[in-house]
Amino acid sequence: MTLIELLLRPVGPWGILPFILLLACAGLIFPKVLRNPFTWLALFVLLTARIIVDWPLPDNHIYLLAYWCLSLFLSLRYSLDILPSTSRMLIGFAFALAVLWKAMLSPDYIDGRFFRVTALTDERFTNAVMLFGRLSPAELKQNREYLQPLPEGAELLNPPKLIEPPAFRRFTWVATWGALVLEASVALLFLIPIKKLYWYRHFALLFFCVVTYAFAPVAGFGWLLIVMGMAHIRPENRILNAIYIASYFAILLFAEIPWAGAILQWGT
Template identity: 55%
Template sequence: MTVWLRPAACSVAVETALRLTAIALLLRPMGPWYVLPFILCLAALAIVLPKVLRTPATWLALALLVGIRILDDWPLADNHIYLLGYWCLAVALALRTTDISAVLETSSRWLIGLAFALAVLWKALLSPDYLDGRFFRVTVLTDPRFADLATLIGGLTVDELDQNRKALQALPEGAELLNPPLLTEPWRLRALVGAATWGTLILEICVALMSLVPGGPRTRRLRHASLLAFCFSTYAFAPVAGFGWLLLIMGLAQCDPDQRVLRGVYLAAFLLVLVYSEVPWAALLGNWLGQP
């Protein structure tokens, strides 16, 4: 029992990853009232008190609290909440070992690899509406969180986007319009959908392969490069900063002690995702360009 309460000695990379995890928990509060205060308190204490940060019991408690949050919303919790629960449990178990860095590196590599492999399985084999572009066509046009993407890069005007949304509104069961409206899809929108569909899939395949296939220094470099490329591009528009932060944290946990520059890149990426999520940069850029 005492091993769960004994603070561990961590490397800089591991301690940074743990502290960023605690920060992410504070930036994106989650859970019902009987879970949320405990998650926030533990995360705050972990940031302020290094011993709390490095104690296995802290992360075991967080894993249990995240698990309760998942059960409370079963089965509708966001995907990254499940991954967060696994990550907290992996941290708790790693802090009980003699080689924390190696154990956490292996755990984070497998968590990322399996998560991306399952994402590829869903997109490439189980969802016919993904490969033909329907998923992104509908998402970009109907999800208001992607409105800036549709206008800035997709080439739609605000009026055209509004008309497309009306055209895609669901009708009562069995009802059909006599003269259904046509969707406005300029070539830029079609190019955006194609790039998002295949670019996302290719990057996810690369991340999955580089994470699951053991290899030497070259594989490790490609592993970091593919993960960073995915996060830099995806979370510029995807409104799930918590997922991006978690992936970057697990990537940072795989850095060697002497890879200071790489750790700095991961930290910069973490902050960039924060900026992406809090600053409406696409709308501001569109206004600056005089986009209608």
């Protein structure tokens, strides 16, 4: 499923991308290529090259994807028994670092500015903001004009006003603190090495993925977390495996179908 992700969301500049796609296709067609550890080592090298070439602009999950390919190489090369614990630690540390960045290193996140600005300026959130934030298209346009940077020293004669109805404030508050609490929960559950937390880990990760990536326009990150979570499933838990697969495709549907926009149209 990692290879499917690489095909659905290709990554890399033109000099690297063809090789990533070639390996992904070959791995899906030929089982021997899929199980060959050097396939994953090559993908790790290509993804690392992509990070270097695009530095410092690569999406966060590209770093995690590179680490994941390296862990697959090591598991196939030496022992598959290390893969469940490796996936658990990668997920745990990824979420722990996300919490560190948001809670300790980014005051604009804690006070809500990050989501308030992102929700208004990122067009991918337009439908969700209109649906849950109760902003009209005209109000959203006015807010974007308000946030539009001006040349240094310039001032508008009649500057637009920022419109933030209570519903919008609630939406961004829930997004801010809900994400932080969920990420902290996942980090703790995956980093604490207690077997009794097994089911809680999977529930927390699945809940995070389904809720977060219904809104966040980064399906590639959601798919990667789903795949890594599946590596932590015990062989006898087939139903849990099916739930993960269903979640994988749910994220695909969220990414490709503007469900919030459809609800808005249906409501009108």
